[in-house]
Amino acid sequence: MIPHKKTKECFNNRILYTGIIIILLFAGPVGLKAQEDPPRPPSISVTGNLSFGAFYHGAAGGTVIISPAGGRTSTGDVVLLSMGYSYSPARFNINSNAGTIINILNGPDVQLSWSGFTMNLHIGTSFPAAPFVNTNPYSVPTELTVGATLTVGNSASNPPGTYTGSFNITLVVE
Numbered sequence: 001m002i003p004h005k006k007t008k009e010c011f012n013n014r015i016l017y018t019g020i021i022i023i024l025l026f027a028g029p030v031g032l033k034a035q036e037d038p039p040r041p042p043s044i045s046v047t048g049n050l051s052f053g054a055f056y057h058g059a060a061g062g063t064v065i066i067s068p069a070g071g072r073t074s075t076g077d078v079v080l081l082s083m084g085y086s087y088s089p090a091r092f093n094i095n096s097n098a099g100t101i102i103n104i105l106n107g108p109d110v111q112l113s114w115s116g117f118t119m120n121l122h123i124g125t126s127f128p129a130a131p132f133v134n135t136n137p138y139s140v141p142t143e144l145t146v147g148a149t150l151t152v153g154n155s156a157s158n159p160p161g162t163y164t165g166s167f168n169i170t171l172v173v174e
Contacts, residue, residue: 040138042096042173047143050167052150053087055080056160061153068127068147078152089127090148093141096134096173103131104146105170112150114161120151123167131172 052064055078062076072087074080094102106123113119124147136142146169152158 040097042094042100042102042171044095044144044169044171045093045141046091047093048088048091050090050146050148051085051087053080054083054085055152057152057155057158059154061151061155061158064150064152065124066147066149068125068145070145076152089145090169092144092146092169094134094144094171095138095141098135098137100134101131101174102134103172103174104144105172107168107170110165110167112163112165114163117158117161117163119153119158119163121165121167122149122151123169124148 050066052066053072055064055074057079058077060077062074062078064078064080065073065075066087066089067073068089070087070089072080096102104126109120109122111118112121126144126146128142128144134142148167
């Protein structure tokens with residue numbers, strides 16, 4: 001029997017269509033998700049303390065300024081000393097979802113104290129500058145450094161010593 005031309009053409013088309021469907025099934029994207037990960041609250045941890053290092057001041061006083069990048073400068077008659085005492089900005093690690101907008105709300109100025117004497121501490125700017133968008137996944141911390149200005153009185157009101165205190169930083173996330 002001689003095959004009919006129409007039947008052979010239909011059979012060939014069926015094989016072609018089946019092949020196209022198989023190719024499309026395997027060529028589709030892999031790893032589709034129905035929705036994005038649920039939001040996770042950010043976390044913050046201290047990784048380095050704010051420190052102004054060693055300095056000397058005279059009759060007028062002045063300020064010691066630590067930048068978020070770690071630089072140290074002074075004003076007035078404050079002389080910065082290199083006596084093996086380190087200085088650094090405050091360092092934090094923030095874990096949050098990528099795309100989270102983070103702003104920083106600094107608390108009011110605080111008083112550092114030692115033996116009944118006090119110095120005023122003003123929290124300064126940060127790096128990255130706030131507000132910023134976190135680009136890391138939650139499992140990779142974003143380092144945040146925060147600078148500050150220490151107001152030093154004259155040598156009678158602020159004699160040499162180890163002045164200590166604490167301050168709060170509040171993260172505002174969107």
